Every structure is written in C-alpha cells, then in structure tokens.
Amino acid sequence: MTLLFDDTKKLEKALGEEAASVLIKILETQDADAKKELATKADLERGLRELELRLTAEIAKGKADMLKWMAGMLAAQAGIIAALVKLL
Structure with missing residues (x-):
C-alpha cells in the first residue's frame, strides 16, 4: 500500500x-x-498445467490397468470355453 x-x-x-x-x-x-x-496469472497457469499432466498420467495408468484386466478376463474365458468343449 x-x-x-x-x-x-x-x-x-x-x-x-x-x-x-x-x-x-x-x-x-x-x-x-x-x-x-x-498468486500471479503465471503461477495459476503453471499450477493448472502441472495438474493437467498429473491427471493425464493417472488416466493413462488407469487405461493400462483396465487393458490388463480385460486381457486376463479374455484368457480366463478362453480357458473356460476350452474346458467346456473337452467335456462335451
């Protein structure tokens, strides 16, 4: 002042x-x-960019985890179907 x-x-x-x-x-x-x-405008923009990068990384990690689960589920289904075919 x-x-x-x-x-x-x-x-x-x-x-x-x-x-x-x-x-x-x-x-x-x-x-x-x-x-x-x-906080300056630059401080806020830098903070938002860092947040965006962290969220993007978390989303990518979530997608990778989901793909692993889907591959596991498909392998399990294939095993179950093979076992059922052998029983017939």
Whole structure:
C-alpha cells in the first residue's frame, strides 16, 4: 500500500513526523509482504498445467490397468470355453 503525499502529511500532522514515519514504514512493509503471497496469472497457469499432466498420467495408468484386466478376463474365458468343449 503506497500512501499518497496528502495521506503522509495528514499522518505527520496527527502523530508527529517521527511517529508517522515509523507507521508509514510498517504499512509499506506489510504491503510488500502481502504482495509476495499473491498468486500471479503465471503461477495459476503453471499450477493448472502441472495438474493437467498429473491427471493425464493417472488416466493413462488407469487405461493400462483396465487393458490388463480385460486381457486376463479374455484368457480366463478362453480357458473356460476350452474346458467346456473337452467335456462335451
């Protein structure tokens, strides 16, 4: 938060020059600290891209697992059908 010249003069008049100077420095330091914690558009875009990459990897892993199960089920069905054919 940057204080305007008029605001600074009002503080100096109300509190005295030294107290106003201390208060202004405290306010400006707090403002600088608060700005450091704000997310920028680039931060948000980077976070979304990382999330997209993680989700894509999870989906690919899920598809691979599903294909393994399907192949296993087909092999099991083929075994069952072969056993039934032998019984006939």
